[in-house]
Amino acid sequence: MSVTKRPIFQLVIVSLLMIVCTLAARAQDGDRSADIKVLGDCETCVFDGQDFSDCALTGINFASAQLSGIVFDRAVMNIAIFNDAILRAASFNGADLSGASFMGEQLNNVSFDGADLSGAVFEGAILDRTDLLSAQLCNTQIPSDILDSSDCK
Secondary structure: OOOOHHHHHHHHHHHHHHHHHHHHHHOOOOOOHHHOOOOOEOOOOEEEOOEOOOOEOOOOEOOOOEEEOOEOOOOEOOOOEOOOOEEEOOEOOOOEOOOOEOOOOEEEOOEOOOOEOOOOEOOOOEEEOOEOOOOEOOOEEEOOOEEEOOOOO
């Protein structure tokens, strides 16, 4: 992708994400499963300071992305892909990250308080000032290639 197309592409992705978040937030009651969309590819995207709290981002691909100061609190991000990404000062508090893949990722100062990491994979991930123990761990492969099932019911 050329250098001139990359910023436009990223602007389109951010716009789509914000539209989906707005629509999901406006849904009143009932079954919210219709709000969940598979958004697709944001591989190698670079984002700084975005807030995607409460968004439905199931299956999004953030592989090799650079994400700084991003807030994904309470977002539905099951089966999301973060392989080889770099996350700095990010928050996933209360997010659903079940089945997400963080293989080879660098996580610096990332919060997972109350997040659901059931079935998530952190193989080869580098955790700096990042604690997974405050999240729900059930069949979660932590960086030391150990399967943590401490929170399975």
